[in-house]
Amino acid sequence: MNRVTTPEDGRPTRPRLKLRTFLTAGLVLLFTIYSGRQVGFTISTFWEVWSNPLWEKFWPVPWEWVFDRSNVIDPLIETFQIAIISTLIGCGLALPLSFIISPLTTPNKPTYLVAKGIMNVVRAVPDLFWAKLLVTAVGIGAFAGSWALSIFSLAVMVKLFSETVDSADPRPLEAARAAGGRHTPAVRTGVLPTVFPSYVAYSLYVFELNIRASIVLGLVGAGGIGRVVEAQRQYFRFDRVLGILLIIFVIVIVIEQISVALRKRLV
Amino acid sequence: MPVAAPPRPRTAGRNWIIAFIFVAGATWSIAGLDVTLARLLGAPADAWNILHRMFPPAFNEVYQRGVVGKVFESVYIAWIGTIIGAVVSLPFAFLAATNVSPRWIRTPIRQIFNAVRAVPELILAVILIPITGLGPWAGALAIGIHSVGTLGKWACEAIENSDHGPVEAVEACGGVWVSGMRWGVLPQVMPVITSYWLFRFEINVRASAVLGMIGAGGVGAELVSQLVFRNFPAVGAVLAITVAVVLSIDALSAFVRRRIITGGGPTKNRNQEATADLTGLKH
Numbered sequence: 001m002n003r004v005t006t007p008e009d010g011r012p013t014r015p016r017l018k019l020r021t022f023l024t025a026g027l028v029l030l031f032t033i034y035s036g037r038q039v040g041f042t043i044s045t046f047w048e049v050w051s052n053p054l055w056e057k058f059w060p061v062p063w064e065w066v067f068d069r070s071n072v073i074d075p076l077i078e079t080f081q082i083a084i085i086s087t088l089i090g091c092g093l094a095l096p097l098s099f100i101i102s103p104l105t106t107p108n109k110p111t112y113l114v115a116k117g118i119m120n121v122v123r124a125v126p127d128l129f130w131a132k133l134l135v136t137a138v139g140i141g142a143f144a145g146s147w148a149l150s151i152f153s154l155a156v157m158v159k160l161f162s163e164t165v166d167s168a169d170p171r172p173l174e175a176a177r178a179a180g181g182r183h184t185p186a187v188r189t190g191v192l193p194t195v196f197p198s199y200v201a202y203s204l205y206v207f208e209l210n211i212r213a214s215i216v217l218g219l220v221g222a223g224g225i226g227r228v229v230e231a232q233r234q235y236f237r238f239d240r241v242l243g244i245l246l247i248i249f250v251i252v253i254v255i256e257q258i259s260v261a262l263r264k265r266l267v
Numbered sequence: 268m269p270v271a272a273p274p275r276p277r278t279a280g281r282n283w284i285i286a287f288i289f290v291a292g293a294t295w296s297i298a299g300l301d302v303t304l305a306r307l308l309g310a311p312a313d314a315w316n317i318l319h320r321m322f323p324p325a326f327n328e329v330y331q332r333g334v335v336g337k338v339f340e341s342v343y344i345a346w347i348g349t350i351i352g353a354v355v356s357l358p359f360a361f362l363a364a365t366n367v368s369p370r371w372i373r374t375p376i377r378q379i380f381n382a383v384r385a386v387p388e389l390i391l392a393v394i395l396i397p398i399t400g401l402g403p404w405a406g407a408l409a410i411g412i413h414s415v416g417t418l419g420k421w422a423c424e425a426i427e428n429s430d431h432g433p434v435e436a437v438e439a440c441g442g443v444w445v446s447g448m449r450w451g452v453l454p455q456v457m458p459v460i461t462s463y464w465l466f467r468f469e470i471n472v473r474a475s476a477v478l479g480m481i482g483a484g485g486v487g488a489e490l491v492s493q494l495v496f497r498n499f500p501a502v503g504a505v506l507a508i509t510v511a512v513v514l515s516i517d518a519l520s521a522f523v524r525r526r527i528i529t530g531g532g533p534t535k536n537r538n539q540e541a542t543a544d545l546t547g548l549k550h
Contacts, residue, residue, distance in 0.1 A: 129480075
């Protein structure tokens, strides 16, 4: 047994730091310094950012331009439409796919492995990469954006929801199978009712993600409010950019509050 | 003896209302998105056409253009962003936690966390690029600022879930507030917080890849320029390298997080804790 007290004063000894801890800390520090060099980080850059005279170009915000219907409000509505339709498509397709991807409810092993592999790769591609690819494929605009976000929300939703299915209570499913139920009805009556509240809650969360994502889609030409940001940025009208950003900021916060309140009631 | 089945719960009216909301939402959205049937039917073929032309990926050409270095630049940006986020958020998380901080300090700090979190990284980068100039530094700063918001919130929740006993013990020995935090709270929460940092790093790698698309350094710029030239084999190679790096980092980070939380023991659903915190849903 380890001696935890010293005989003189009865206080416990301090645990000794292991060599491994030092090595890990050293490696992390080295990697950080190296990354910092690669990125061009020095402490003085913080000061240069703060003292840059360009900040003045962000002020004052031209509110009459921002609140003009065709400038900001219409693209903002488009952003919402992209988010709604992609949430419906993505989450709708995710429901059956999540059951395939969970070991508990998968119809057979090969389907499980193939579907899971594909979804992992799909999720590893960042959302705006999808947007840019689809803009190239089907043309600039909200149509490409909806496609991209549908794919992306499908991937995220499958990941979140299939983990819920993994940890679902297996007993109703076993009962349904013991009673002679075929695979699909057994899963529908044995598992679906217990995980459905989580499904709805995750869908709301994915909708929140989609609102945020659809705001920035326009930066790569995939429609929504982002295209206005991108255009004004290229004209160096940073005051207008700031005005749009403030509106986006308010909307994101409001949507998040509503979504959190709804999710609390569901789960 | 046969037993009558229990009556089905009556939810028909509510279901119709929900269905109506869904259909109305879908119709309104589709109407606004200038979708024609021809476009809708043509889209899968167009997407497949592009996917088809990415094969075989031109790894050699892409390698000579230094794309591997660009992917790693994205990783460095994500790492510096995470470090900025972690270093700035940790002290503020203590000041924002309900159980260790007075109301007049924690309320404003919580609001700042929420406000910072609400601005997407790309939007931050749009603001920062004119100030810092094009380059990886804009991306790192944007990711760092955004990470302060999320990491601060997660760390704050970890502190709120910690056991108050050790803090009381420190206070009983005459320790000041800082000693209570250092010896009473920090040792309890550090494993969880470290695993959040790593989890955020995984998210940031994807974010920094995207940031390159608007000129904030990293692999995104490479993808955009290859797509502009419609050089699809190179696009395929860039995508493949990015996916490989992202998946490796996910796997490595998940392994380290598992070691930190469980000491290497077996865990079921190791990502679920992080996912639950991310979405505010506990199982």
